[in-house]
Ligand SMILES: Nc1nc2c(ncn2[C@@H]2O[C@H](COP(=O)(O)OP(=O)(O)O)[C@@H](O)[C@H]2O)c(=O)[nH]1
């Protein structure tokens with residue numbers, strides 16, 4: 001089995017000048033008794049697997065999502081004495097359940113209730129990436145944006161005001177060049193902060209200007225909550241119903257909405273390492 005699991009006596013791959021003093025231990029596939037679950041979302045080809053491998057020390061571990069033929073990668077790492085399980089979601093451009101991949105990613109973020117969702121964004125195609133970021137923020141405020149491919153952006157003469165993005169989005173934004181491990185330590189710090197609820201800003205969530213619409217969303221959300229109990233985000237479900245999202249309508253109709261969460265929070269399957 002090829003793994004690079006082990007301890008880095010410096011921040012996750014930082015240069016030797018690293019001042020953080022924090023410690024990353026890559027745990028490879030040893031996913032047991034984790035303190036926090038981290039979901040890794042993003043458009044295809046944004047560096048999700050690269051970040052996954054940097055954090056876990058794995059090349060790539062894959063199994064399948066329950067009942068689906070879509071591959072699922074999981075690994076773990078220790079950071080500052082806390083154990084994190086990392087789940088690599090299928091690469092998607094949106095979360096609108098127009099494909100199995102999108103449905104899996106969205107159900108996990110919603111019903112798997114990860115402690116943090118890291119959205120890997122492509123700094124060279126920021127607009128397209130932000131589309132997914134805003135959709136994730138509709139579901140959860142516990143998010144971190146990994147602004148990857150900053151080296152490519154620099155080569156293309158692009159500069160990005162990450163601080164302004166933090167203010168606009170209300171979640172941490174970490175500029176990165178994951179292939180050379182730039183920004184890994186900052187990403188770990190941001191993940192830790194959001195896990196511990198220590199990030200001071202509020203995540204941006206769209207509210208509609210139309211009062212009547214907001215009223216209907218609220219009423220529908222209350223009814224859903226009364227019917228299904230502890231829904232993680234009844235407002236989000238209400239919005240999808242109003243949009244006519246068929247998978248959500250069906251799940252409400254046959255009362256399987258609540259059961260999606262059990263399926264996706266299962267400790268999952270036997271994993272094997274892809275070559
Ligand atoms: N230049 C550059 N390339 C990167 C970076 N991160 C990942 N890549 C490359 O981008 C390609 C896609 O990366 P991968 O991790 O497989 O993306 P995924 O589809 O999101 O899992 C690979 O060739 C990586 O080596 C980065 O920060 N800078």
Ligand SMILES: [Mg+2]
Pocket residue numbers: 048049050091
């Ligand atoms: Mg990948």
